[in-house]
Amino acid sequence: MRAALAARAKMERLLAAPTPFASDDGSADPAVTAALEDTGLERHLRLDRLWAALTAGRLIVPVAAHARPGRGAAGRADDSGRAGAPAREPRAEDPARDAAALAVDLPDGRRALPVFTSAAAMTAWRSDVRPVPVDPRRAARLAVVETDRLWILDPGTRDLRLPRPAVVALAEGRDWTPSWRNEPVQADIAARLDAVEGVVGVAFEPGAAVELRIFIRVAASGGADAAATMEACRRVMADPAWADLVDAVELCPLPERS
Known part of the structure; x- marks a missing residue:
């Protein structure tokens, strides 16, 4: 009885707490x-x-x-809230x-x-x-x-x-600057991609269906393989280090200007 009264009092305090x-x-x-x-x-x-x-x-x-969902005797998750459903785990205070x-x-x-x-x-x-x-x-x-x-x-x-x-x-309490207008992020991406063999230029614009479109100008001569160059660029952009800075990207190859 004492435990039940204490639990009820705690719930009443939570319910009475001010909320915006x-x-x-x-x-x-x-x-x-x-x-x-x-x-x-x-x-x-x-x-x-x-x-x-x-x-x-x-x-x-x-x-x-x-x-949160409990599990019945058959091991099936049940979150329907129907009468007679298996007992649930206690709800978190939050x-x-x-x-x-x-x-x-x-x-x-x-x-x-x-x-x-x-x-x-x-x-x-x-x-x-x-x-x-x-x-x-x-x-x-x-x-x-x-x-x-x-x-x-x-x-x-x-x-x-x-x-x-x-x-x-x-x-984290920071302002979000999308990569299509984040110059430091773009500079870092460009430096990484410029280091790929066959890349002679990088440019950026907002994507139509993704956050960032990256144009990669590929060398037209000198023995560079355009397909291999683009695959190397994809590996660069697959680095998990970009995950919290850049959302989905589209890589667009461009031939070197003559």
């Missing part, structure tokens, strides 16, 4: 909606605007109606951490934390979870610790993957 989202009605931030719907901007500028709006407000993460149990598997094999612009968008994805409003930096830290340092925005409707360098920078 106490009056949150679950609707989308108008600035975020405007950024998402601004189809007049090029992709990279639209993403810039969206990121600024997302990080200036709040996000919603999903939490199962009960605690309910947002339970959102990691609902991480989304991406086509490339990585896992991303699902984050939502509104409670309605979350319900469209799954009706058996409840919304928890969180500070974006808290959601970024959760993604870094519990997933592959990725967010997926409004899975089930928009399925928009946010760049990993942006999530990592937010988690």
